[in-house]
Amino acid sequence: GYTVDNVFPAGPMRNPDGVQRGSVMDFASNSPGDPLTPGVGATADAKRLSVKEAKSIASIPVLPISYGDAQPLLAALKGPMAPEEWRGTLAIPYHIGPGPAKVHLKLAFNWDIKPVYDVIAKIPGSEAPDEWVIRGNHHDAWVNGAEDPVSGQAPLLEEARAFGMLLKQGWKPRRTIIYAAWDGEEPMLLGSTEWVEAHADELRQHAAVYINTDGNDRGTLNMGGSHTLEQFINSVAKDIADPETKMSVWERKRLSDIAAASADDRKEIRQRADLRISALGSGTDFTGFLDHLGIATLDMAYEGETEQGIYHSIYDDFFWYTHFSDNDFVYGRALSQTVGTAVMRLADAEVLPFDFVDFADTVQKYTRDLQKVLKDKQDEIRERNQELDEGVFKATFDPRKPTVAPPREEMPPHLNFAPMENAGEALVRSAERYRKALSAKQGALSETEASQLAALNTKLIESERTLTNDAGLPRRPWYKHLLYAPGVYSGYGVKTVPGVREGIEQKKYAEAEQEIVRVGKALQDEASLIDSAAQMLESK
Numbered sequence: 001g002y003t004v005d006n007v008f009p010a011g012p013m014r015n016p017d018g019v020q021r022g023s024v025m026d027f028a029s030n031s032p033g034d035p036l037t038p039g040v041g042a043t044a045d046a047k048r049l050s051v052k053e054a055k056s057i058a059s060i061p062v063l064p065i066s067y068g069d070a071q072p073l074l075a076a077l078k079g080p081m082a083p084e085e086w087r088g089t090l091a092i093p094y095h096i097g098p099g100p101a102k103v104h105l106k107l108a109f110n111w112d113i114k115p116v117y118d119v120i121a122k123i124p125g126s127e128a129p130d131e132w133v134i135r136g137n138h139h140d141a142w143v144n145g146a147e148d149p150v151s152g153q154a155p156l157l158e159e160a161r162a163f164g165m166l167l168k169q170g171w172k173p174r175r176t177i178i179y180a181a182w183d184g185e186e187p188m189l190l191g192s193t194e195w196v197e198a199h200a201d202e203l204r205q206h207a208a209v210y211i212n213t214d215g216n217d218r219g220t221l222n223m224g225g226s227h228t229l230e231q232f233i234n235s236v237a238k239d240i241a242d243p244e245t246k247m248s249v250w251e252r253k254r255l256s257d258i259a260a261a262s263a264d265d266r267k268e269i270r271q272r273a274d275l276r277i278s279a280l281g282s283g284t285d286f287t288g289f290l291d292h293l294g295i296a297t298l299d300m301a302y303e304g305e306t307e308q309g310i311y312h313s314i315y316d317d318f319f320w321y322t323h324f325s326d327n328d329f330v331y332g333r334a335l336s337q338t339v340g341t342a343v344m345r346l347a348d349a350e351v352l353p354f355d356f357v358d359f360a361d362t363v364q365k366y367t368r369d370l371q372k373v374l375k376d377k378q379d380e381i382r383e384r385n386q387e388l389d390e391g392v393f394k395a396t397f398d399p400r401k402p403t404v405a406p407p408r409e410e411m412p413p414h415l416n417f418a419p420m421e422n423a424g425e426a427l428v429r430s431a432e433r434y435r436k437a438l439s440a441k442q443g444a445l446s447e448t449e450a451s452q453l454a455a456l457n458t459k460l461i462e463s464e465r466t467l468t469n470d471a472g473l474p475r476r477p478w479y480k481h482l483l484y485a486p487g488v489y490s491g492y493g494v495k496t497v498p499g500v501r502e503g504i505e506q507k508k509y510a511e512a513e514q515e516i517v518r519v520g521k522a523l524q525d526e527a528s529l530i531d532s533a534a535q536m537l538e539s540k
Contacts, residue, residue, distance in 0.1 A: 001309045003089045012324035013309030016068030020312045021142040025188045028486045030056040031478035032287055033193030036113075039478060041198025042190075051111055056188075061107045076101030080401065116140075116184035118191045123163060125347070126172040127450065131457060132203075133346045134178045134210045134295075135159070135339065136192060136285050138185030143314040146321040148215040152301070153181060155336035156213065162340060173347035175208065182285050185214075186312075189287055196288030203293055208461050209346050210289040212299045216335045217325045219304030220256045221249040224278040225286075226296040226464055227362040231355040233298055234274040236342045243330035249302075249338065250275065256304070274358055279484050283492030291479050291486075294468035296354070296461075300339060302331040350445045350453060351438065352460045356431035356530050363523060364424040366483070366496050367417060373504050374415055381409045412504070415513050419520025420500075427523060430530035437537035452536070459533045466526045469518065473499050474511055482519050 001013030008015050025035060034042035035054035042048075051057060067090065075092045082094040119139070125131065137152045160179045184190030196203060209229070221240075223233050237250035245252055254275055258266050269275070280290055280299055290297040306325045310316045326332055345353065385408055387393060393405040445453070468480040479485045479498070487495040488502060495501050497519055503512025 005307050005309070008310060008315045008320060011309075012307040012320065014067070014311075014313065014315070016071075017066050018310065018313040018315055019064050019066045021064055021186070022312055023186065023188045024058045024062045025056045026058065027056055027188055027282065028488050028491070029476065031193075031292075032189040032282065033197065034190060035188070037194070037197075039197060042194045043198060061105065063105065063107055073101065073103060116191045116194070118183050118195055119181040120195075121160065121179045123167065123173055123177040125174055125176040127174045128454060128457065129176050130206050131175040131208045131352075131461065132178055132206045133173075133175055133208055133343055134180065134289070135343050136180040136182055136210065137213045138182040138191065138285055140183050140186055140191075141316070142186050142312045144317040146318050147217065147308075147316050147325060148311065149185065151216040151321065151326065151332060152213040152335070155216065155332050155339065156181070158333075158336040159340040159343065162336075163344075173344070174349070175347045176206075177343060177347050185285055189282075189285055192285035193288045193292075196293060200293060203289075203295065204465065207289070207293070207295045208352055208457070210286060210295050210297045211339055211342060211346075212284060212286040212289075212297065213301060213335060213339060214284045214299075216301050216332060217303050217306035217308075218244075218331050219302050219306065220253045221334075221338065222278070222301050222303050223253075223275070223298070224280045224300070225298035226290065227277065227279075227359040228354045228356060228463055229296055229298055230277050230358040230362070231274050232345075232353040233277060233300075233342065235353075236338060236345065237275075239341065240334060240338050243334055249334065276358075276362070279494045279496050281484070281490070281492050281494030282486035287486075290464075290484060291481050294465040294481055296464040298342065300335065302326075302335055350448075352457050354460045354463060355435060356427065356463075357435055360424065360427035360431040363420075363427055363483075367420045367424055370420075370497060370500055370504070371417055373501060374412060377504060378412050381411055385409065385411075409507075412507070413509050415504075415509065415516065417516060419517050420497075420523065423520045423523030423527065426527040427530070430527040430534065434530050434534040434537070437534040441537045456533060456536045459529060459536065463526065463529055463533075466529055467522055469522065474503070474508075474515070482515075482522050 001007050001015070001018075005011045005013045007013045008018070014020075025032070031038050035056045036042070036048040036051070037046045038049075038056070040046055067088075071090050071092065074090065074094065077095040077097045078100060079095050079097045082096045086096070087094040135156065137156045138149045139153050141149060156179065163177065180192070180195070182191035182195070185192065221237055223237065225233065234250060237253065238248050240249045241247075242249045242252045254269060257269050257275065261269060280286060280297060282291065284299065286297045286299050289295040310320050321327070384406060388405065388408055397403045397405075467483055469482055470480065471477065473479045473482075473485060476485070476488070482499065483497055485495055485498040487493055487498065499515030500512050500519060503509065503515055
């Protein structure tokens with residue numbers, strides 16, 4: 001941290017005593033939530049695995065330590081120098097061992113089963129009570145948790161307070177609104193995952209959208225989520241004022257993206273009607289809703305102007321937050337305004353504001369990305385094999401340093417992306433048809449019978465479910481969404497079209513081709529669903 005800024009308490013960065021806590025459960029390969037009840041709610045009478053049977057519990061003991069405690073251990077290592085990308089910024093030479101230093105690690109674990117406490121509040125809908133808009137943020141913290149999670153939880157409470165005031169004034173939402181404060185997020189998304197698993201059938205039937213927040217700081221609005229909601233959240237962002245610049249948070253985000261983008265990306269940002277929102281992987285409480293059940297999801301935070309040097313440590317406290325982050329809480333207010341506006345518009349819209357034009361564009365972009373991933377892999381292996389033939393590695397290795405030349409690899413085969421390409425084209429046609437039909441009907445929606453609106457909204461709610469598959473991803477049956485998932489080896493980071501992408505990355509090319517077919521079918525089903533929604537509008 002000291003290479004970035006002053007360390008706490010003089011500055012925002014981690015000091016030598018700061019320990020970053022975190023979960024080491026293997027959630028990406030298995031599932032988040034209670035490791036003893038995978039796939040089912042961890043109720044009092046749930047059937048549980050033994051600790052030895054639980055696949056997601058780490059098989060080796062782990063203890064987080066500070067860099068102050070790590071420095072003498074690292075300094076005592078000898079052996080070859082660590083590769084440059086393995087070295088940190090401590091004032092020591094980095095060796096990889098083995099030894100000669102020896103460390104005795106003594107750990108004690110508590111395997112007791114403890115309750116977690118989710119706090120759930122509901123405002124029943126007046127006209128469509130069976131359609132739910134769910135809003136959540138976790139309330140547990142590793143230690144003090146001023147930034148993570150309270151800077152997100154406080155705006156949630158302010159939204160709930162404001163809705164309570166509106167209720168007292170006679171307002172009633174069209175749809176049911178559910179507010180949730182999740183427990184046990186830090187140990188492994190426990191409260192939200194177990195709630196999702198326990199109520200899976202109800203949620204599949206009723207949940208329209210889930211909106212998540214977590215920590216919040218200063219800066220630009222980061223928008224992530226289902227791309228069927230991309231146009232909607234862009235429209236919300238255009239109506240929220242940025243506390244520092246007074247321009248809309250959408251405009252500030254647009255200009256910030258231009259400043260950070262490549263020449264090609266700058267051109268797109270300037271020409272595209274909506275800013276692209278990021279795809280979601282995992283790492284917070286939207287995971288069960290999106291990745292497991294296929295509920296359309298948004299995740300938002302203001303960020304970019306705060307150095308996160310105290311993440312998951314005891315120094316994440318009120319002093320740090322009010323000196324080095326959103327010290328006057330104006331971005332907390334902005335988050336409450338942003339998400340509260342989104343919740344209200346979703347709850348009160350006659351037709352859920354799903355739009356498929358941006359979604360279709362994103363799907364086509366993902367297909368092009370995957371084709372590039374395959375081509376890059378082919379080019380990489382072709383070049384490496386040529387260098388092996390030419391003796392490049394033998395000529396450039398330092399004989400005083402033990403090294404092994406990379407093995408020769410077979411060239412990745414051609415993959416047929418036609419199922420995804422054809423489905424992408426069908427999506428474009430269907431999306432344009434739906435947008436046109438909705439626009440033509442916009443002035444007459446209030447005259448539409450309630451049963452017809454309900455049928456249309458049910459169809460829209462199903463649109464995200466259509467992108468899931470009951471069998472789940474290869475070797476990861478809990479993760480059922482075919483477009484979004486955390487990577488097996490990338491932690492929380494998203495892998496878009498994960499079955500295809502990771503098949504290519506892991507050189508499982510036959511599997512990747514099978515996944516292309518499976519994704520293509522899901523996208524064709526999505527196009528058919530969108531067409532049927534458009535037909536409902538056209539025929540009324």
